Amino acid sequence: MNPQDWSDRYRSHNTKWDLGHSPLGLEAYIAKLSERKKIQIPGCGRGYEIMDFHKAGHDVIAIDFSEGAIEEARHVIGPLADAIICDDFFEAPLEEGHFDLCYERTFFCAIPLEKRRDYGSRIASLLNKSGLLMGVFLYGKPDPDGPPFPMTKEDRERFIEPFFSLLFDERDHNGLPVFNENEERWQIWQKR
């Protein structure tokens, strides 16, 4: 889907992937962060998590290439939507090595299959040496008719493991019906 397709979905409220709040579990994770962090959120959608990271004192730069998503984010998080850059995550002029943490929910499974090869290197390039990638990832059988395009074990080996090692992996039991045939997993990855 191109940015216009995503915007059409947001403007018509055809957003079955949207939880309506941050994933359960994020609050507890944020509570454990000891210092002020620089956070990157690709494909942030309505941006609930921007508010949660911001409330806890962290600096967030989020990205979404859909104007419709950002309009919606303005309704949900008000002026905090200024933290969203409207651009393609793979091309936006972000500072390399700047971020401590990249958080995402259902972004990997939203990008076209041919973009997957750029995912790990792009995120790793934006993170500092000890940076982390964390969030909710959709696993399941390959589905060329997505999005969503669930991640398989092979995808993970090809596209994420060359750049990150897995620190934490747990099933998320608070998933949405739209993802039911698949499996949402909380994962934390350490940059190699």
Ligand SMILES: C[S@@+](CC[C@H](N)C(=O)[O-])C[C@H]1O[C@@H](n2cnc3c(N)ncnc32)[C@H](O)[C@@H]1O
């Ligand atoms: C499935 S939605 C997830 C939104 C949000 N993370 C959530 O959990 O509700 C995927 C989002 O990624 C955005 N997106 C897809 N490809 C993108 C790209 N290349 N650059 C920036 N945003 C992108 C879409 O506009 C959409 O808002």
